[in-house]
Amino acid sequence: MLNLYKKELQYYLNSPIGYIIVILFVVFANFLFMKDIFVVGSASMRPFFTLIPWLFLVFIPALTMRIISEERRTNTIEVLLTLPVSETQVVLSKFFALATIMGVALVLTMGMPVSLFFLTKLYFPEVFIAYLGSFLMSSSFIAISMFFSSLTKNQVVAFLASIIALFFLLVSGTDFLGTVLPRVILDFLTYFVPQYHFQNFVKGVFDMRSVMYFVSLISIFLFLTIVNLEKRD
Amino acid sequence: MISLSSVTKRFGPPTGGVTAVNTVNFKAQTGEIIGFLGPNGAGKTTTMRLILGYLYPTEGKILVNDSDPLENRIELLKQVGYLPENNPLYQEMGVSEYLNFISAVKGADGISEVVSHVGLQEVLSKKIEELSRGFKQRVGLAAALLGNPDILILDEPTSGLDPLEQEKIKNLIKGLAKKKTVIFSTHILSEVEDVATKLIIINKGKIVYDGAKPKGSGAVGKLFKKLIKE
Numbered sequence: 001m002l003n004l005y006k007k008e009l010q011y012y013l014n015s016p017i018g019y020i021i022v023i024l025f026v027v028f029a030n031f032l033f034m035k036d037i038f039v040v041g042s043a044s045m046r047p048f049f050t051l052i053p054w055l056f057l058v059f060i061p062a063l064t065m066r067i068i069s070e071e072r073r074t075n076t077i078e079v080l081l082t083l084p085v086s087e088t089q090v091v092l093s094k095f096f097a098l099a100t101i102m103g104v105a106l107v108l109t110m111g112m113p114v115s116l117f118f119l120t121k122l123y124f125p126e127v128f129i130a131y132l133g134s135f136l137m138s139s140s141f142i143a144i145s146m147f148f149s150s151l152t153k154n155q156v157v158a159f160l161a162s163i164i165a166l167f168f169l170l171v172s173g174t175d176f177l178g179t180v181l182p183r184v185i186l187d188f189l190t191y192f193v194p195q196y197h198f199q200n201f202v203k204g205v206f207d208m209r210s211v212m213y214f215v216s217l218i219s220i221f222l223f224l225t226i227v228n229l230e231k232r233d
Numbered sequence: 234m235i236s237l238s239s240v241t242k243r244f245g246p247p248t249g250g251v252t253a254v255n256t257v258n259f260k261a262q263t264g265e266i267i268g269f270l271g272p273n274g275a276g277k278t279t280t281m282r283l284i285l286g287y288l289y290p291t292e293g294k295i296l297v298n299d300s301d302p303l304e305n306r307i308e309l310l311k312q313v314g315y316l317p318e319n320n321p322l323y324q325e326m327g328v329s330e331y332l333n334f335i336s337a338v339k340g341a342d343g344i345s346e347v348v349s350h351v352g353l354q355e356v357l358s359k360k361i362e363e364l365s366r367g368f369k370q371r372v373g374l375a376a377a378l379l380g381n382p383d384i385l386i387l388d389e390p391t392s393g394l395d396p397l398e399q400e401k402i403k404n405l406i407k408g409l410a411k412k413k414t415v416i417f418s419t420h421i422l423s424e425v426e427d428v429a430t431k432l433i434i435i436n437k438g439k440i441v442y443d444g445a446k447p448k449g450s451g452a453v454g455k456l457f458k459k460l461i462k463e
Contacts, residue, residue, distance in 0.1 A: 003337040075321040084310040
């Protein structure tokens with residue numbers, strides 16, 4: 001599996017796509033951070049973490065869209081799946097490679113809390129937990145986007161389907177649904193919404209239930225992707 | 234050794250679907266080079282994919298080296314080298330990088346022997362996308378040969394190549410056969426005459442001939458035309 005992981009990672013290291021996506025992500029993340037410091041006048045990491053899921057919404061489908069759809073289009077998936085590897089190994093190696101790239105992108109935004117440290121009091125464990133939440137949320141979005149990439153040979157279709165699915169997942173955590181759904185149903189649904197669990201991390205609360213939520217979301221969508229790869233008829 | 238017993242593969246729903254392979258039976262022994270002949274859409278590629286466990290049979294039993302590809306797919310794929318139809322390759326990779334990757338996944342060594350065997354030394358440092366069709370085909374063949382597999386399944390190995398390149402690939406296949414089971418599909422009749430030791434003809438999913446290669450110039454072509462017309 002390590003060889004498959006290296007191959008996937010190598011693809012992003014050897015092509016401009018990975019660099020462009022990571023650089024744009026870091027630039028936009030810095031913009032969100034700077035906007036709050038210089039325009040709003042708030043020296044805090046919280047506005048940044050509140051908006052980061054919306055960056056994931058665009059950048060993760062862009063990063064992930066080709067991961068399986070391109071293999072299907074060029075039929076290299078047949079080369080891969082006639083090597084002595086299982087579908088599970090293929091999917092996991094691709095997932096870990098993408099999670100590594102997203103992890104690197106998040107690490108590159110850590111200049112923000114460091115610079116903030118010189119301006120104001122910053123409680124580092126809280127920031128660390130928020131970063132952990134961001135990593136878990138981005139990984140769950142990668143798993144969801146990988147599933148959509150496994151459904152089609154067309155990268156653009158995979159990209160759009162992922163964006164639509166992630167958008168509904170994100171807005172379902174906002175007050176938007178409160179206008180159309182009864183309170184009882186909304187309260188119940190809230191537990192299934194990534195934003196609800198992510199907000200715990202943003203507040204600096206390390207809640208194992210939220211960790212389990214993201215791990216479950218990742219597992220479900222990776223499992224569905226594996227099932228999808230096993231179906232070859 | 235490869236054995237297929239009453240293997241059927243249907244795509245789509247049970248009623249109204251397409252039967253790509255219909256009650257196919259044949260055996261392939263070590264040392265045989267089987268020319269798998271048939272018109273386009275006859276079921277050659279599907280049969281090869283079934284042998285590899287890449288597709289699952291709707292009915293019937295497949296054994297590869299006495300083991301079921303569906304039960305021991307990963308172990309079995311260590312013993313099989315496969316060149317898929319149209320030779321899909323990771324175009325962005327370098328030749329050396331690609332062969333190293335395949336070799337690492339197969340847990341195989343001996344890249345340099347395979348490289349010199351198929352004649353890839355001069356293009357090792359190039360990217361696959363920069364290669365001519367002939368060299369790309371050799372890269373695919375080298376990948377199939379890595380790990381010294383007992384069984385080679387080659388789906389139209391000379392497709393789209395010029396006569397000179399076709400000749401090189403044919404000689405390569407002939408040189409490999411002594412200790413291996415080789416199945417190669419083609420719709421080029423002369424290729425079967427030149428390379429195969431045994432002939433299987435498939436038409437509309439059914440095996441219409443399984444036996445020794447007919448002797449004499451043009452004999453394969455005559456037999457093929459006769460069987461396909463019937």
